[in-house]
Amino acid sequence: SQQGEEDPQALSIQEGENATMNCSYKTSINNLQWYRQNSGRGLVHLILIRSNEREKHSGRLRVTLDTSKKSSSLLITASRAADTASYFCATDLNTGGFKTIFGAGTRLFVKA
Amino acid sequence: EPEVTQTPSHQVTQMGQEVILRCVPISNHLYFYWYRQILGQKVEFLVSFYNNEISEKSEIFDDQFSVERPDGSNFTLKIRSTKLEDSAMYFCASSAGLSGETQYFGPGTRLLVL
Numbered sequence: 092s093q094q095g096e097e098d099p100q101a102l103s104i105q106e107g108e109n110a111t112m113n114c115s116y117k118t119s120i121n122n123l124q125w126y127r128q129n130s131g132r133g134l135v136h137l138i139l140i141r142s143n144e145r146e147k148h149s150g151r152l153r154v155t156l157d158t159s160k161k162s163s164s165l166l167i168t169a170s171r172a173a174d175t176a177s178y179f180c181a182t183d184l185n186t187g188g189f190k191t192i193f194g195a196g197t198r199l200f201v202k203a
Numbered sequence: 204e205p206e207v208t209q210t211p212s213h214q215v216t217q218m219g220q221e222v223i224l225r226c227v228p229i230s231n232h233l234y235f236y237w238y239r240q241i242l243g244q245k246v247e248f249l250v251s252f253y254n255n256e257i258s259e260k261s262e263i264f265d266d267q268f269s270v271e272r273p274d275g276s277n278f279t280l281k282i283r284s285t286k287l288e289d290s291a292m293y294f295c296a297s298s299a300g301l302s303g304e305t306q307y308f309g310p311g312t313r314l315l316v317l
Contacts, residue, residue, distance in 0.1 A: 124305070124306070126308075132310070132311075133294065133308050133309060133310040133311050134246065134294065134296075134308040135308075136305050136306065136307060136308070139304075139305050179245070179246060181246075181306075189234065189251045189253070189258055189259055190248055190251060190259040190261070191236070191238075191248055191251075191306065192248060193238075193245050193246040193247070193248070194245060195244075195245045196245060
């Protein structure tokens with residue numbers, strides 16, 4: 092597996108339901124970020140969690156980080172049709188320099 | 204709210220031609236990045252830049268690529284002799300600090316090499 096893999100690859104839910112996306116990585120990281128991308132558009136930063144943090148909230152978003160399992164999850168509660176997008180995790184590697192690796196993303200479709 | 208801007212939004216070029224993609228990072232940011240995203244694929248790291256030099260680069264960032272901060276505001280990516288497989292969306296990003304700082308992305312430049 093590669094650094095930064097999300098699952099599921101695609102997720103379809105009804106409006107109002109919760110959506111959970113997972114990300115796994117392989118190497119030591121400084122922090123992990125989640126981004127949203129609407130089709131063909133730029134990346135919107137959602138939340139950053141540092142390697143010494145375990146959970147973070149921002150509005151309807153909840154992110155967890157388990158460095159022992161090298162995994163993170165993004166939970167979107169009470170989803171809306173406007174949440175339809177691709178969601179990517181990105182890991183900032185602990186390389187001495189700075190290098191960010193993105194996963195392949197989860198495509199979320201929220202049905203109204 | 205300050206934002207990263209990129210020009211042009213779209214560029215079409217012939218194979219073998221040189222292209223320069225331009226970015227204006229957020230003004231007080233010190234760290235700059237270029238990424239690319241081939242259609243339907245994931246975002247790939249190309250290069251990071253700090254203090255007027257490259258900090259890290261990926262295996263994609265070979266000799267045909269170069270970056271420059273020619274003045275206090277612009278950050279450019281030059282592709283010297285474009286190939287068909289360089290067709291992609293190119294994103295610039297900037298951050299205020301290093302680890303633990305959010306990277307803010309520009310809207311991207313869609314490059315098409317014919």
